Amino acid sequence: MNEVIHSFNSNPETLSSIELLDLVNAARQDHGENAIRRNDFHARIADELAGDHYETFVVQNPNGTTTAAYSLNHEQCLLVSMRESKSVRRTVLKRLKELEQSAIQDAVPKTMPEALRLAADLAEKNEQLTMVARQQGDRIKSLQNLFESGVTPFEFAKRLNGVNCQKINAELHRRGWLYRDSFDCWRASSKARDLYLTERSGRMERSDGRVMVTATPVLLQRGAAYLHKLYLHEQLPMKKTWDGQFSHDKSIGGEA
Secondary structure, eight states: OOOOOOOOOOOOTTHHHHHHHHHHHHHHTTTOOOOOOOHHHHHHHHHHHTTTEEEEEEOOOOOOOEEEEEEEHHHHHHHHTSSSSSSEEEEHHHHHHHHHHHHHHHHSSSEEEEHHHHHHHHHHHHHHHHHHHHHHHHHHHHHHHHHHHHHHHHHHHBBBBBBBBGHHHHHHHHHHHHEETTTEEEOOTTTTTTTEEEEEEEEEETTTEEEEEEEEEEOOOHHHEEEEEHHHHHHHBOOOOSSSOOBOSSSTSOOO
């Protein structure tokens, strides 16, 4: 396989989506398959890893444009690679394993001064992580509360500072998550049902005395996490008065 890795990442525990794409396309070329375009590959990553955490950075393209890329851990690289054909997948997984082993070998200190520097670095890093964990404790609890399942998209959007919650259902309709039934009510589409949304059943008495069964789309935890990711990428309908701050209200009824 041709050596096409370019270094965009300084962290040996992760791989950039650009590097992973180079691996995949090299394997595809070896097995007579067409290369994947960068934008298509990043769309695949966003879909496969919806709800996961990964860092985003910007890459300068040869033509002067820029592309948003991702920093992926080993497991995320494996998940994305699983979408390839069997032969391509085997080649990519083999190369990922080689890169992982190489990173482990490079990290092992070869002299006593290197070992001492590594020990000092690890101690400092551990202290920093402990401090960050302490500072982020309340924020993590708050996010866990934010991503609870069972709230409607409208209720969830009200929690997010700056989101126009009146337009959230229309946005989810545009994305294929919701559709209008014969009674002009919002329903969860087959595309999003049991993945991002489910439906909460209810009963409503009509003016003529008849009882009508209702279905209200509500978010699953993965759907709430995916909407929050869209929010952070400014891909939800925002109010004109938005102050540019990404924050959320813990209470359902709070004005975000």
